[in-house]
Amino acid sequence: MITFENVTKFYPPNTNALDNFSLEIKPGEFLSVVGQSGTGKTTMVKLLIGEEKATKGKILVGDWDITNVRPREIPYLRRQIGVIFQDFKLLPAKTLFENVAFAMQVCGHIPSKINLVVPQVLKLVGLEKKIWRYPNEVSGGEQQRAVIARALVHHPKILLADEPTGNLDSINAADIINLLEKINKFGTTVILVTHNKEIVNSLRRRVVTIDAGRVISDQKIGKYIL
Amino acid sequence: MILLSIARVLKFALQDFGRNFWVSLVTVTILVLSLFSVNFLVVVDYISQQAIKSVEEKIDLSLYLNADAAEEDISALKRELESVAGVVEVSYVSKAQALESFQSKNRDNQSLQEALREVGKNPLNPSLVVQAKELADYETVINSLDKLSKHTVIESKNFDDHRNLLQSMNTITARTRQIMLLVSFIFIAVTVLVVFNAVRIAIYTHRKEIGVMKLVGASNWFIRAPFLAEAILYSFLGVIAVIAIFYPFIHLLQPYLGSFLNTASVDLVGYFNGHFIIIFGVEFLGASLINIIASSIAVGKYVKV
Numbered sequence: 266m267i268t269f270e271n272v273t274k275f276y277p278p279n280t281n282a283l284d285n286f287s288l289e290i291k292p293g294e295f296l297s298v299v300g301q302s303g304t305g306k307t308t309m310v311k312l313l314i315g316e317e318k319a320t321k322g323k324i325l326v327g328d329w330d331i332t333n334v335r336p337r338e339i340p341y342l343r344r345q346i347g348v349i350f351q352d353f354k355l356l357p358a359k360t361l362f363e364n365v366a367f368a369m370q371v372c373g374h375i376p377s378k379i380n381l382v383v384p385q386v387l388k389l390v391g392l393e394k395k396i397w398r399y400p401n402e403v404s405g406g407e408q409q410r411a412v413i414a415r416a417l418v419h420h421p422k423i424l425l426a427d428e429p430t431g432n433l434d435s436i437n438a439a440d441i442i443n444l445l446e447k448i449n450k451f452g453t454t455v456i457l458v459t460h461n462k463e464i465v466n467s468l469r470r471r472v473v474t475i476d477a478g479r480v481i482s483d484q485k486i487g488k489y490i491l
Numbered sequence: 492m493i494l495l496s497i498a499r500v501l502k503f504a505l506q507d508f509g510r511n512f513w514v515s516l517v518t519v520t521i522l523v524l525s526l527f528s529v530n531f532l533v534v535v536d537y538i539s540q541q542a543i544k545s546v547e548e549k550i551d552l553s554l555y556l557n558a559d560a561a562e563e564d565i566s567a568l569k570r571e572l573e574s575v576a577g578v579v580e581v582s583y584v585s586k587a588q589a590l591e592s593f594q595s596k597n598r599d600n601q602s603l604q605e606a607l608r609e610v611g612k613n614p615l616n617p618s619l620v621v622q623a624k625e626l627a628d629y630e631t632v633i634n635s636l637d638k639l640s641k642h643t644v645i646e647s648k649n650f651d652d653h654r655n656l657l658q659s660m661n662t663i664t665a666r667t668r669q670i671m672l673l674v675s676f677i678f679i680a681v682t683v684l685v686v687f688n689a690v691r692i693a694i695y696t697h698r699k700e701i702g703v704m705k706l707v708g709a710s711n712w713f714i715r716a717p718f719l720a721e722a723i724l725y726s727f728l729g730v731i732a733v734i735a736i737f738y739p740f741i742h743l744l745q746p747y748l749g750s751f752l753n754t755a756s757v758d759l760v761g762y763f764n765g766h767f768i769i770i771f772g773v774e775f776l777g778a779s780l781i782n783i784i785a786s787s788i789a790v791g792k793y794v795k796v
Contacts (some may be wrong), residue, residue: 314706356699372707373710
């Protein structure tokens with residue numbers, strides 16, 4: 266599904282955010298990528314969504330070599346990879362429904378499809394009763410659920426969650442992780458980038474540990490080792 | 492699907508316009524000033540054309556001939572004049588025609604009429620009246636006429652007044668055009684900067700939407716198009732506003748022009764009505780092109796994919 270082959274990402278003047286980084290992720294996997302701040306986790310995310318380009322090496326998503334993805338291909342790549350960030354990135358002037366619908370509108374979907382799909386995904390994440398609320402009228406956990414709903418509207422094959430629980434209390438964080446597991450059960454590959462030790466240990470899933478831009482540990486049923 | 496996308500692009504463009512209303516208003520105002528100066532250039536051009544036409548009608552380069560000039564000599568001179576570059580017509584005015592014209596022009600001047608009667612005979616000489624193709628040709632024609640010394644039938648010729656008038660007209664027209672062109676260029680340059688800044692602010696205001704659009708896979712075209720549409724919207728509103736302002740202006744100007752040029756043929760409003768599509772259509776296209784270039788530079792610089 267996803268392959269990093271000896272990928273190096275160099276930032277001038279002298280930083281290798283990823284250094285000869287190799288990783289293979291199979292379809293339908295739930296993978297936690299852990300590591301301390303500045304070890305290259307976010308660079309890996311940026312490379313996957315085409316926000317940055319690798320200095321060396323090769324990145325494959327399915328059969329698609331995205332190492333040197335062209336700017337006009339990036340939107341299609343991003344429709345296949347749903348992304349969730351710590352800071353939600355919801356539009357405050359739009360309701361939760363409108364926020365999710367916006368993702369479909371800007372990709373050219375017709376209103377009838379939007380009106381059908383948006384309530385479905387919001388129901389899937391447990392927000393069916395709050396679809397007309399604005400982001401500031403719901404909790405952080407609910408905002409993150411709305412973001413997950415937004416990421417799911419394109420039926421992505423991969424869901425990339427970069428510190429999705431970073432701004433949440435432990436109860437809301439657990440809810441979000443449960444939701445990610447539920448999505449994973451539907452067949453979506455989930456990549457959870459985090460440094461939350463409790464969450465990683467409770468998951469009992471594959472854990473890849475990164476340090477100084479390299480994979481230092483890859484355990485099938487892993488623990489947070491740092 | 493395409494229509495739906497276009498509708499959404501227009502919706503986002505209108506949102507941009509509304510959210511940054513004051514910036515948009517200033518942008519359109521600057522654009523209106525630019526278009527006003529361009530239209531003023533059109534007015535100046537029209538007035539110069541009318542003034543030149545009016546002068547052309549009044550200028551006749553006359554060669555006064557000896558009273559006893561032989562017909563074949565006159566014909567030979569006429570043929571030679573007709574062959575001069577820039578000359579369109581050479582007409583012969585006989586002694587009788589000259590007298591008739593003189594009397595009719597000075598019908599109200601009793602002392603002149605009295606003097607003519609006292610002389611008892613026709614004191615005027617026959618002449619050849621030369622008309623040039625364009626105002627610019629008169630200079631060349633006058634120079635050619637000055638060289639016609641071998642013809643003994645020519646009694647006198649005096650073109651100095653015409654020469655001065657033509658020179659000053661050409662100078663004034665050219666200078667006015669240069670000034671208006673300079674003013675227009677300054678306004679256009681200011682417009683480019685103002686539109687660039689307006690789009691930059693719109694991008695800044697929309698940065699969250701742009702971020703989300705990129706994140707969820709909106710096409711680059713879809714992200715950028717609202718800003719280009721906004722640039723076209725500025726042009727459209729600018730042209731509409733300049734039409735609304737300029738027509739009352741030329742209505743006010745019209746009567747003064749007629750009396751200034753001493754001709755009834757000046758119809759500025761009619762000219763703008765007759766060339767409405769060309770003048771304002773070209774202005775809309777030109778303004779859109781300039782605004783799209785300014786907007787594209789801003790989008791290219793501030794909206795990274």
